[in-house]
Every structure is written in structure tokens, then in C-alpha cells.
Amino acid sequence: MTIDELRKIGEAEREAQTKFQHHVCVCTAASCLSSGADHVCDAIKKEVAETGMNHEVLVKSVGCMGLCSAGPLVAVETAGQTYANVTPEQAPDIVRSLDTGSDGLEHCPPDMPFFARQKKIVLENSGKIDPERIEDYIAHDGYHALVTAITELSPQEIVVTMVQSGLRGRGGAGYPTGLKWSTVAKTGEQEKYVICNADEGDPGAFMDRAVLESDPHRVLEGMAIAAYAVGAQKGFIYVRAEYPLAVKHLKTAIKQAERLGLLGNNICNTRFSFHVDIRLGAGAFVCGEETALIASVEGKRGTPRPRPPYPAQEGLWGCPTLINNVETFANVAPILRNGAAWFAAIGTEKSKGTKVFALAGRVANTGLIEVPMGMTLGEIVNEIGGGVPEGKRLKAVQTGGPSGGCIAEQYMNTPVDYESLARVGSMMGSGGMIVMDETSCMVDVAKYFTEFCMSESCGKCVPCRAGTQQMLSLLEKIACGQSTQADLAVLEELCDLVRNTSLCGLGQTAPNGILTTLKYFRQEYDHHIAGGACPTCRPTEVSQ
Amino acid sequence: MQTYLGQPQLPSDDKRWKIVEATARRHGREPHALIETLHTVQECFGYLDETALRFVAATLRVPLSRVYGVATFYHFFTLKPKGKHTCVVCTGTACYIKGAPALLAAVEKAHGIKPGETTPDGELSLLTARCLGSCGLAPAVVVDNVVHGKVAPAGLLARVEKGIHP
Numbered sequence: 001m002t003i004d005e006l007r008k009i010g011e012a013e014r015e016a017q018t019k020f021q022h023h024v025c026v027c028t029a030a031s032c033l034s035s036g037a038d039h040v041c042d043a044i045k046k047e048v049a050e051t052g053m054n055h056e057v058l059v060k061s062v063g064c065m066g067l068c069s070a071g072p073l074v075a076v077e078t079a080g081q082t083y084a085n086v087t088p089e090q091a092p093d094i095v096r097s098l099d100t101g102s103d104g105l106e107h108c109p110p111d112m113p114f115f116a117r118q119k120k121i122v123l124e125n126s127g128k129i130d131p132e133r134i135e136d137y138i139a140h141d142g143y144h145a146l147v148t149a150i151t152e153l154s155p156q157e158i159v160v161t162m163v164q165s166g167l168r169g170r171g172g173a174g175y176p177t178g179l180k181w182s183t184v185a186k187t188g189e190q191e192k193y194v195i196c197n198a199d200e201g202d203p204g205a206f207m208d209r210a211v212l213e214s215d216p217h218r219v220l221e222g223m224a225i226a227a228y229a230v231g232a233q234k235g236f237i238y239v240r241a242e243y244p245l246a247v248k249h250l251k252t253a254i255k256q257a258e259r260l261g262l263l264g265n266n267i268c269n270t271r272f273s274f275h276v277d278i279r280l281g282a283g284a285f286v287c288g289e290e291t292a293l294i295a296s297v298e299g300k301r302g303t304p305r306p307r308p309p310y311p312a313q314e315g316l317w318g319c320p321t322l323i324n325n326v327e328t329f330a331n332v333a334p335i336l337r338n339g340a341a342w343f344a345a346i347g348t349e350k351s352k353g354t355k356v357f358a359l360a361g362r363v364a365n366t367g368l369i370e371v372p373m374g375m376t377l378g379e380i381v382n383e384i385g386g387g388v389p390e391g392k393r394l395k396a397v398q399t400g401g402p403s404g405g406c407i408a409e410q411y412m413n414t415p416v417d418y419e420s421l422a423r424v425g426s427m428m429g430s431g432g433m434i435v436m437d438e439t440s441c442m443v444d445v446a447k448y449f450t451e452f453c454m455s456e457s458c459g460k461c462v463p464c465r466a467g468t469q470q471m472l473s474l475l476e477k478i479a480c481g482q483s484t485q486a487d488l489a490v491l492e493e494l495c496d497l498v499r500n501t502s503l504c505g506l507g508q509t510a511p512n513g514i515l516t517t518l519k520y521f522r523q524e525y526d527h528h529i530a531g532g533a534c535p536t537c538r539p540t541e542v543s544q
Numbered sequence: 545m546q547t548y549l550g551q552p553q554l555p556s557d558d559k560r561w562k563i564v565e566a567t568a569r570r571h572g573r574e575p576h577a578l579i580e581t582l583h584t585v586q587e588c589f590g591y592l593d594e595t596a597l598r599f600v601a602a603t604l605r606v607p608l609s610r611v612y613g614v615a616t617f618y619h620f621f622t623l624k625p626k627g628k629h630t631c632v633v634c635t636g637t638a639c640y641i642k643g644a645p646a647l648l649a650a651v652e653k654a655h656g657i658k659p660g661e662t663t664p665d666g667e668l669s670l671l672t673a674r675c676l677g678s679c680g681l682a683p684a685v686v687v688d689n690v691v692h693g694k695v696a697p698a699g700l701l702a703r704v705e706k707g708i709h710p
Contacts, residue, residue, distance in 0.1 A: 030678065030691070031677075034690075034691035035681065067680075068679075068681060069680050071680070201675075202675070203640075203674055204637035204638050204675060205677075209677045241583065242673070242675075243677065279579070281618075281620075282583070282619070282620035283618050283621075283674065284617065284618050284619065285674070299575055299576035299578035299580075299606075299614070300610075300614065301614055358679055358680075360680060360682060361641055361679075361682070362641065366679065366681075366682070367680045398637065432637070432679075434637045434638055434641065434679075445641070448640055449637075452674075458617075
């Protein structure tokens with residue numbers, strides 16, 4: 001494969017697509033699929049065939065368009081229209097609308113803040129290309145960065161570009177990606193591995209799933225570039241078994257890329273070879289931690305080990321291993337294509353680029369969004385999210401999953417970047433963002449996250465195994481009004497202990513849910529201690 | 545034990561064991577294929593029983609204790625057979641604050657089973673999921689492998705009922 005051959009494939013695909021007068025894109029990512037998008041897609045295809053418009057209308061299954069709450073979504077690209085809540089019965093209306101303009105269909109206006117306020121880099125192809133066709137990806141500049149990298153750039157040049165771009169790990173901790181790459185690259189000539197962490201265990205997060213379902217080639221391209229830059233020959237994608245569609249699209253993508261010689265032996269007739277294999281997770285949150293993930297890829301129980309040595313020096317089977325998150329890899333190709341300076345110009349001083357968030361909870365527009373770093377929480381919730389529905393009042397925004405914290409309403413002007421979120425006691429995390437309104441009791445929320453951390457603790461170190469259990473029983477005592485202020489003091493002390501003495505990130509961040517709710521909503525704890533329930537704890541909510 | 549080239553015999557002539565063996569073979573019968581092989585067993589048989597654990601241990605030449613350790617460490621693996629029908633309630637954060645506890649309570653009350661249990665007649669298993677990733681459609685459930693979003697307790701009970709008595 002040469003760059004010219006790649007261009008030819010892209011041109012042929014574009015030409016084939018422009019022959020069609022109309023492009024109808026149906027979102028068939030998991031979320032819309034569970035609202036019946038497959039039936040909608042079939043119905044539209046059938047209608048097109050029956051009306052004899054086969055040569056004018058192209059019906060494409062595409063990835064996530066973002067606005068999951070209004071699914072199934074259908075976009076008519078040529079008319080710039082997006083229809084929401086489409087049913088199979090509306091297929092004739094949609095096909096008719098191609099000529100006559102739409103009537104009776106629910107629109108998402110193109111200037112709707114949900115779409116207009118976003119900036120898409122990672123998700124630029126998501127909802128536009130057919131994830132099961134490599135040609136469509138190539139037609140959207142896919143694999144150009146990889147082919148250019150291995151035929152024209154040296155590994156060192158790529159690492160330098162990554163360092164200059166300022167990209168930081170999107171898995172949550174925000175470690176500079178370029179630094180990680182250069183550490184692995186410097187380990188000399190030996191067997192090395194690249195691992196893509198797609199074990200998206202945070203409840204309330206589905207960014208990685210959407211990227212893998214909607215644009216799997218993007219992740220493979222990022223991994224291959226990384227492998228070339230650090231000198232690895234073999235890669236693994238560790239993906240949750242709970243994401244069958246993502247696994248299916250990945251498998252298809254790997255086969256297609258191997259067929260075109262973009263993965264495998266001697267890529268682009270160079271000495272560079274790279275093979276990718278999929279490893280299925282089996283439902284353990286702790287496997288998101290890199291050393292636990294490595295243990296799991298080795299077929300063992302997913303328990304973490306102390307670092308150093310870091311995986312960059314001693315990882316999979318003792319070899320230097322580069323582990324990055326799905327979203328991090330998805331940023332690689334655009335950075336190489338557009339240059340480090342382009343990327344570094346987006347975002348804030350210390351947090352460059354964009355971040356994908358899964359916006360969910362008590363907010364009008366739920367779904368997948370990508371915004372430049374530095375946008376405030378308030379802008380995301382109120383403008384993109386459309387605010388809290390049913391006239392309820394916003395209470396808190398939870399970021400970072402079980403490791404993060406609840407940020408109170410008065411901090412809605414906090415910009416989303418790694419440092420600012422840490423300053424208010426939470427963290428960026430992988431990108432889950434759950435909006436809570438006045439009906440959520442914060443003691444109950446803290447209990448929920450502590451229960452999660454307790455049951456997901458791998459049990460290797462005592463502070464996490466025993467500490468989370470004690471934290472939960474204290475919280476349960478507080479919730480049902482059988483405790484005193486002394487218990488609260490013990491809880492705070494315990495949180496401090498677990499945070500400072502646990503072996504891995506799971507234990508170290510497990511107290512965050514309690515600590516942030518205590519910081520911002522202490523009065524609710526006081527209410528519970530005094531009387532067994534706080535004003536927001538409406539027992540009717542549970543038993544309705 | 546009779547062996548062929550050091551390999552254990554298949555536990556029975558059930559064709560599904562050949563699929564399990566194929567997975568082990570594809571990974572060169574290396575110990576690191578343990579999780580992948582257990583996935584295949586669960587896909588084929590629905591759960592992992594003692595025969596399967598012993599067979600996998602012998603095929604990959606890993607101690608039975610390690611196979612058991614891995615099978616019980618990961619939530620995805622189950623050592624008990626599931627009911628004929630399954631109802632999985634997502635208890636992810638978004639679903640939780642949008643009413644997953646009420647959904648669980650409704651099924652528990654109507655069918656007399658707690659999460660992780662199966663009705664005595666083997667018809668229905670009630671399970672919970674950490675997060676389905678369908679947060680945009682919270683609260684979400686999976687009834688007989690089909691995901692449904694924005695469900696209410698009454699609607700869920702009706703769906704479960706329809707699955708059992710179509």
C-alpha cells in the first residue's frame with residue numbers, strides 16, 4: 001500500500017457515493033439500536049427499493065450521532081436535516097421528504113446548541129461514515145496519517161509531535177501521552193506491546209463504546225502509529241464483553257485493515273509489522289487500572305501490582321508496554337495529519353484538545369458530546385444539555401465515575417480541564433457526566449458509589465478491601481438515622497486513610513464520592529444523623 | 545487418564561466442546577488463553593460447571609485453583625445456570641438516579657426473587673448490570689437479550705410477562 005493507492009481507494013469511494021443524489025444516514029450505534037434503529041433502517045431501505053429510487057438514494061448505517069435521548073436518529077445529509085424519534089412507519093415520509101421537503105417529522109434544528117456548541121475531533125467521523133466499511137473511512141482521510149508516518153517520518157519525529165501537541169491521557173489521570181510514548185520508545189530494541197484500554201467500567205460512561213462502534217479504524221490507526229513510534233510489533237485491544245457491537249465492528253475492522261495491508265506483516269513494504277488482537281474483559285472495574293489490565297490480558301485475575309516498575313518499562317509478560325485509552329488513540333491520527341500546533345491551539349493552557357463526555361442523568365438532551373477543554377460545566381449542562389427538565393433545580397454534576405466526585409451547583413462556572421476539576425475535589429475521569437437534580441439525596445449517591453467501589457475492590461490490599469466495607473456500613477448507619485456526629489468523624493478519618501494507603505487508583509479515589517458530598521452537602525448528612533431522612537429523601541420515589 | 549498428544553479427552557461427544565477446544569487451540573493452548581476460553585464455554589453452555597472448569601484447566605495446563613479463581617473473580621462469568629428468560633436491570637449511575645431501584649423492586653416483588661436468583665421453576669433470572677452504556681436512555685433493562693430504554697416498572701413487568709407467557 002502506498003499513499004497513492006490509498007488516495008485512489010478514497011477517490012473511488014467518494015465518486016461512488018456522489019453518484020447518489022441523496023444520502024440517508026441511519027444511526028445504528030447501540031443506543032439508537034435499542035430504540036429500534038435496525039427496523040427503521042430496514043424500512044427505509046425497503047421503501048427506497050419499492051419506490052425505485054435505488055440509484056438515487058444511498059441508505060447508510062452509521063455510528064453515533066450523539067443525541068441518544070432522541071433516537072432513533074436519521075440524517076438526510078444532502079438536505080442538512082436530522083430527524084428524531086423516527087419509527088419504521090415513518091419510512092415513506094422520509095423518502096418522500098427527499099423531493100418535497102419534510103412534513104410531519106420531528107426535526108433537530110441544525111443550529112440547536114447541542115450540535116452547534118460542540119467541536120468534533122475524535123467524533124468527526126462518528127455518525128458520518130459506515131463503521132463496517134474501511135473504504136468509507138479511507139474516503140474521509142483515514143489511514144493517510146499511518147501511511148505517511150511509516151513511509152516518511154522517523155519514530156522519533158512522531159514522538160516529538162505527540163509531545164508538542166500536549167495531548168494527555170483521556171482515560172482519566174491525564175498523564176502526558178508524548179512522555180509515555182518516549183519512555184517506551186527509549187527502552188531499546190526488544191519485544192514491546194501496545195495495549196488499547198477499552199475496559200470502560202465506569203457506570204455512566206459510554207464514550208469508548210461509541211468511538212469503537214462508530215469509527216473503529218480510527219483507533220486501529222492510532223494504535224499502529226503508536227506501535228511504529230515506540231517500536232512494538234504486537235497490540236491488544238482489551239474491550240468489555242458487555243459491548244458486543246463494538247467487538248463485532250472491531251473484528252471486522254481488523255480483518256479489513258489486514259486485507260489491505262494496513263495491519264500485519266511489512267506494512268507499506270517497510271520493515272514495520274504490527275498485529276492486533278482483541279481480548280475480552282469479563283466485567284471487573286479494577287481492570288481499567290493498567291497493571292490489573294495487563295494481568296487480565298495474561299489470563300489471570302485482574303489484580304493490580306505496585307508501581308514502579310511502570311508498564312512502560314515492565315508490562316505485559318515483563319516487556320515494555322504502552323497502554324493508552326481508546327480516546328487517546330483516536331486523537332493520534334488527526335494530530336499527525338494537522339500538526340501538533342493545530343492541536344495545541346485548542347483547549348486550555350495545560351489541557352489541550354477536546355474531550356468527549358457522556359452526558360446523562362436529569363438533563364434534557366442526553367447523549368455523547370465532544371467539547372473543547374475549558375468549556376464550563378454550566379455551559380455543558382445548560383446549553384448543550386438543555387438544562388434540567390420538568391422545571392426541577394440543578395443540584396450537582398457528577399464527573400469521573402466512582403472515582404470522581406459530585407460538583408455542587410455553585411461551581412458550575414468551573415472549566416472542564418484536568419486541573420480545575422481536581423481543584424473542586426472531582427476529576428476528569430474517562431468522561432462520564434451525570435446531572436443530578438433536587439430529587440437526588442446526596443447521602444444516597446455517596447452510598448451508591450461506595451457500594452460500587454466495595455464490590456469492585458479486588459481484595460488485594462487491606463485499606464481498600466476492608467476500608468470500603470467499613471465506609472459503606474457507616475454510610476448505611478447514617479442514612480437510616482442510627483448514627484451520631486462521632487460516626488461522621490470516623491467516616492472522614494477512614495476516607496483519609498483509604499485514600500492515602502490503598503495500592504491502586506480504585507482505592508485511592510474510592511472516598512471521593514463521600515468527600516465531595518460531605519464538602520458541598522454536609523447539611524444532608526446532618527439531617528440524616530438527626531432524623532433518619534433529609535428533605536430530598538422522598539420514600540415515595542423508591543416505592544412508586 | 546487417556547490422553548492424545550498430552551491433550552485431555554473431551555468431556556462428552558457434545559459438539560460444543562469442540563468449539564471450546566478450538567478457542568484453546570487458536571491461542572496455542574497457552575495459559576494466557578484462560579479468560580478467552582472461559583468466554584467460549586459460557587457462550588456455548590450458558591454457564592461454567594465443574595466439568596467445564598476441569599476440562600479448561602487440563603487443556604491449558606493451568607491449576608484448577610487458578611481456573612476457579614478467575615471464574616469467580618470476574619462478574620461476567622457465572623457458575624449457575626440461568627433461567628429460561630433473563631431480566632437484567634442496569635444499575636449504572638444514570639439509571640440509578642432515574643429509577644433503577646424501583647424497577648428492581650417491582651420485579652423482586654412480582655416474581656419473588658432477588659438479583660442473582662432464578663425462580664424455582666427455572667423460568668426467570670433477575671440480574672443486575674453495572675452499566676450497559678445506554679445511559680442516554682436511562683433507566684435501561686435487557687429482557688431476553690433485547691435492550692429497552694426509558695422503562696417504567698409497569699412496562700418492565702409487562703415485558704417480562706410477555707417473554708414468559710407469549
